[in-house]
Amino acid sequence: MRSGAATPTRASGSRTGWLLLPLAGWLVAFVLAPALILLVISFATRDDLGRVVFAFSLENYGRVFDPVYLGIFARSVGYAALTTVLCIALAYPVAWHIARLGAPWRQRLLLLVMIPFWTSFLIRTYAWITILKQEGLLNGVLRHAGLIAAPLEFLYTPGAVVLGLVYAYLPFMILPLYASAEKVEPSLIEAAHDLGCGPWRTFATIVLPLTRPGLAAGVMMVFVPAIGMFAISDLMGGARVPMLGNVIQDQFVGQARDKPFGAALGVVFLLLFLVSYALLRRRAEVRLG
Amino acid sequence: MRWLSSPRCFRFATGSWTALVLAFLHLPIVVLVAYSFNTSRLNVRWEGFTLRWYAEIWSSPVLLRAAVNSLVVAVLTAVISVVLGTLGAWLLHRHRFRGRRWLEALVGLPIAMPEIILGVSLLLLFSTLAVPLGHGTVVVAHVTFCFPFVLLTVRARLQGLDPALEEAALDLGATPLRAFWLVIAPALRPAITAGALLAFTLSLDEVIVTYFTASPGAATLPLRIFGLARVGLNPMLNALSTLFVGAAVLAVLLARDQRRTSSGPAGV
Amino acid sequence: MHLRRPFRLLRPSLAAALLAATALAARAAEKLSLFAWSEYVPARVIEGFTRETGIQVDYETYASGEEMLSKLLTGGAAYDLVQPPDYIAEAMIRNKLLRPLDAGRLTRLDQIAPEVRALPHDPGMKYTVPYMTGTVGIVVNTAKVKEPVRGYRDLFQEKYRNRIVVVNDNREIVSWALVTLGLDQNAITPANLARARPLVAEWIKLVKVFDSDSPKTPLLNGDVDLGVVWSGEAARLIQENPKFTYVLPVEGYHPFVDVLAIPTTARNVAAAHRFLDYLLRPEVAKLVSDEFPYTNPNLGARRLLTPAQRANPASYPPMTAWNTFRDIGRAAADIDRMMTDLKNRP
Numbered sequence: 093m094r095s096g097a098a099t100p101t102r103a104s105g106s107r108t109g110w111l112l113l114p115l116a117g118w119l120v121a122f123v124l125a126p127a128l129i130l131l132v133i134s135f136a137t138r139d140d141l142g143r144v145v146f147a148f149s150l151e152n153y154g155r156v157f158d159p160v161y162l163g164i165f166a167r168s169v170g171y172a173a174l175t176t177v178l179c180i181a182l183a184y185p186v187a188w189h190i191a192r193l194g195a196p197w198r199q200r201l202l203l204l205v206m207i208p209f210w211t212s213f214l215i216r217t218y219a220w221i222t223i224l225k226q227e228g229l230l231n232g233v234l235r236h237a238g239l240i241a242a243p244l245e246f247l248y249t250p251g252a253v254v255l256g257l258v259y260a261y262l263p264f265m266i267l268p269l270y271a272s273a274e275k276v277e278p279s280l281i282e283a284a285h286d287l288g289c290g291p292w293r294t295f296a297t298i299v300l301p302l303t304r305p306g307l308a309a310g311v312m313m314v315f316v317p318a319i320g321m322f323a324i325s326d327l328m329g330g331a332r333v334p335m336l337g338n339v340i341q342d343q344f345v346g347q348a349r350d351k352p353f354g355a356a357l358g359v360v361f362l363l364l365f366l367v368s369y370a371l372l373r374r375r376a377e378v379r380l381g
Numbered sequence: 382m383r384w385l386s387s388p389r390c391f392r393f394a395t396g397s398w399t400a401l402v403l404a405f406l407h408l409p410i411v412v413l414v415a416y417s418f419n420t421s422r423l424n425v426r427w428e429g430f431t432l433r434w435y436a437e438i439w440s441s442p443v444l445l446r447a448a449v450n451s452l453v454v455a456v457l458t459a460v461i462s463v464v465l466g467t468l469g470a471w472l473l474h475r476h477r478f479r480g481r482r483w484l485e486a487l488v489g490l491p492i493a494m495p496e497i498i499l500g501v502s503l504l505l506l507f508s509t510l511a512v513p514l515g516h517g518t519v520v521v522a523h524v525t526f527c528f529p530f531v532l533l534t535v536r537a538r539l540q541g542l543d544p545a546l547e548e549a550a551l552d553l554g555a556t557p558l559r560a561f562w563l564v565i566a567p568a569l570r571p572a573i574t575a576g577a578l579l580a581f582t583l584s585l586d587e588v589i590v591t592y593f594t595a596s597p598g599a600a601t602l603p604l605r606i607f608g609l610a611r612v613g614l615n616p617m618l619n620a621l622s623t624l625f626v627g628a629a630v631l632a633v634l635l636a637r638d639q640r641r642t643s644s645g646p647a648g649v
Numbered sequence: 650m651h652l653r654r655p656f657r658l659l660r661p662s663l664a665a666a667l668l669a670a671t672a673l674a675a676r677a678a679e680k681l682s683l684f685a686w687s688e689y690v691p692a693r694v695i696e697g698f699t700r701e702t703g704i705q706v707d708y709e710t711y712a713s714g715e716e717m718l719s720k721l722l723t724g725g726a727a728y729d730l731v732q733p734p735d736y737i738a739e740a741m742i743r744n745k746l747l748r749p750l751d752a753g754r755l756t757r758l759d760q761i762a763p764e765v766r767a768l769p770h771d772p773g774m775k776y777t778v779p780y781m782t783g784t785v786g787i788v789v790n791t792a793k794v795k796e797p798v799r800g801y802r803d804l805f806q807e808k809y810r811n812r813i814v815v816v817n818d819n820r821e822i823v824s825w826a827l828v829t830l831g832l833d834q835n836a837i838t839p840a841n842l843a844r845a846r847p848l849v850a851e852w853i854k855l856v857k858v859f860d861s862d863s864p865k866t867p868l869l870n871g872d873v874d875l876g877v878v879w880s881g882e883a884a885r886l887i888q889e890n891p892k893f894t895y896v897l898p899v900e901g902y903h904p905f906v907d908v909l910a911i912p913t914t915a916r917n918v919a920a921a922h923r924f925l926d927y928l929l930r931p932e933v934a935k936l937v938s939d940e941f942p943y944t945n946p947n948l949g950a951r952r953l954l955t956p957a958q959r960a961n962p963a964s965y966p967p968m969t970a971w972n973t974f975r976d977i978g979r980a981a982a983d984i985d986r987m988m989t990d991l992k993n994r995p
Contacts (some may be wrong), residue, residue, distance in 0.1 A: 138979075
């Protein structure tokens with residue numbers, strides 16, 4: 093199955109090339125320009141009040157590679173990776189199922205996936221706290237069922253943080269997976285089945301390759317933002333261990349008042365992202381030919 | 382696992398899984414809605430039924446104004462993001478040019494940027510250019526981190542699209558734009574729907590970037606809610622969230638009705 | 650044809666949004682833009698002010714003094730009134746970010762308690778008017794903890810491991826260690842930090858939750874039994890359930906003062922003064938105490954409180970010392986660094 097990546101028609105392309113200008117303009121004005129501002133600040137210093145002073149310094153980058161911050165970075169990536177794996181496992185069957193439904197049900201279920209997120213993040217998180225706290229609903233149910241004698245500790249544990257992260261990012265895996273699963277022809281699956289393929293084989297040989305672009309988009313939307321997430325680890329983890337997001341936040345709007353150092357952390361993180369993204373895309377393009 | 386081989390069993394399995402996942406997604410929402418009717422102000426345990434918190438919302442002009450701000454911003458953000466994201470995905474897909482990979486990497490940058498960094502650097506940009514903060518700056522900021530989600534979703538879908546479709550349209554004499562409108566866009570519909578939902582949802586619940594790009598008059602609901610919750614969680618916030626969910630469900634029903642009426646004999 | 654379906658979902662809300670937007674634009678009145686702690690200024694105060702003066706208040710909120718400073722310094726919006734805590738007000742005055750007040754337009758400054766008038770951040774209230782004051786102290790759930798807890802040494806014990814909540818504020822935590830060691834809470838030198846470090850390291854291992862926004866929540870929920878929290882949070886806990894007690898640590902404590910001030914970039918200086926004067930009225934200042942049971946610096950307002958409000962040990966603790974936090978400038982980053990390091994060690 094040749095995934096029709098590419099074969100764009102060059103001849104007719106030139107006529108629509110100008111349409112790229114708004115996109116490029118937006119990216120330059122509101123993404124590239126802020127990123128460059130960030131880069132400039134990362135080489136600056138600051139005064140007592142926290143105002144940026146433009147005197148060239150490399151000190152901030154020296155600090156970024158302090159083992160303390162490397163450790164924090166590793167932890168944030170670890171949580172994000174675990175979240176991503178769990179989201180993929182939870183989302184695949186859902187996306188697949190929704191994509192196989194008739195049009196009206198499809199829309200309804202998609203909305204059902206999204207509607208919980210039209211409430212406020214904070215209120216949702218507090219609802220989870222109501223469920224998970226020691227005198228909370230979950231412990232109550234477990235105790236009534238006779239499964240436990242004393243309340244268990246759910247809240248303010250690493251498990252609670254992972255639960256919160258998975259909850260927050262799950263829709264961002266389901267939706268792109270759905271969008272690319274929807275185009276997989278049912279006849280292909282039937283053919284595979286007729287040829288004696290079990291569901292797992294069918295999944296590995298047909299579904300996975302065909303939905304790979306959706307999966308890649310989902311990973312991008314879950315893994316990358318989850319690295320910088322900190323509100324969930326604060327609220328559900330008790331803020332006991334710092335995350336990358338906490339450290340950056342502290343520099344810009346916290347007591348540290350050290351924007352240049354925060355900017356340096358940001359620049360290193362974004363550079364890592366850009367390089368790994370470019371490498372991955374190159375590999376993908378090579379593979380697809 | 383043999384039983385899974387039968388397509389019907391497989392369907393049953395994915396269906397049950399979907400139901401479980403939806404239950405997981407809605408579990409805190411059920412709790413949240415239930416507690417919006419709780420008499421206890423501190424909302425620690427269930428004490429009694431009341432509609433008082435709903436009444437309080439209506440007497441809070443600040444909250445109502447913030448809610449309106451949020452909706453205006455989220456709708457505008459979703460619309461602009463869909464246009465920018467869909468066109469962008471299509472153009473990046475069909476054009477090969479030098480620096481394309483860099484442009485694509487730039488698209489991913491706002492997703493990777495921690496919100497605080499995007500917020501502070503956009504504020505720096507706006508204040509350097511002397512752009513006054515207001516609804517406009519909030520929408521610009523929101524579109525900046527929302528449209529990449531649309532673009533990525535749509536682009537993933539494009540990667541499996543049969544190029545013959547567009548070529549056929551072009552052969553029949555359609556201009557590329559017309560071909561896009563008539564052939565490509567309908568084929569992208571599921572991805573566009575998904576992208577619009579993502580953009581709308583992201584915008585509706587964003588706090589940090591909004592804080593830095595909003596003027597006092599343009600504060601959105603999440604900003605207010607963060608403020609209110611900070612001084613003690615208030616069932617009024619649950620009531621407000623309940624209203625949003627309720628309105629969303631209502632909008633879904635309305636949208637469905639519309640379709641039923643418009644897919645009459647004349648078609649759409 | 651099918652193309653338009655994705656937008657279906659959005660259409661009803663779009664119409665509603667546009668309608669609302671035009672309705673909003675129609676109004677135009679004199680405006681005061683207030684930049685204050687999240688919802689710290691009660692809606693009733695703002696509504697009363699607007700009713701009386703016709704001036705519409707645009708209220709924008711922030712979560713910490715540093716957050717406010719960050720937005721103010723970056724530029725963008727202009728604010729007529731801001732609400733920094735004492736040590737940030739001090740730094741703002743020193744950096745000429747605040748405008749001297751016109752005392753002639755503030756008719757009730759004499760309502761402010763004498764001990765709050767001459768604090769080092771702004772002696773004589775030339776730039777700032779105290780809004781509320783408070784302390785950071787120890788809350789104990791006496792239903793679960795039977796031994797008396799009088800200070801930090803009593804609190805941070807191995808037997809209370811995983812039963813403690815503290816405010817997620819690095820400077821606060823370090824200051825507790827400093828006063829326990831008999832050091833000056835404002836002398837943030839490398840030598841003092843090195844001395845405080847082992848104590849802080851030992852303490853934070855025992856803490857279950859760090860929360861500055863709502864430290865009362867884990868206490869109410871029963872997830873922890875002891876805490877070092879803002880006095881207003883403690884006062885709420887005591888209102889909710891008398892099993893909670895509040896004490897000022899014997900090793901030492903410090904009060905804080907949140908003030909209101911006019912930035913140099915303010916547009917409507919006259920309205921800002923009117924708002925300050927309005928807030929100094931005892932019956933208005935009392936409304937703040939009703940919502941936020943911190944210590945009200947307005948003596949007239951205190952007289953209007955109920956006996957229960959006055960008797961709340963967290964709102965009106967027996968205070969003798971008025972040693973507030975001072976601006977420590979760049980040393981704040983050293984604290985941040987040390988705390989990040991300590992929290993990062995398993």
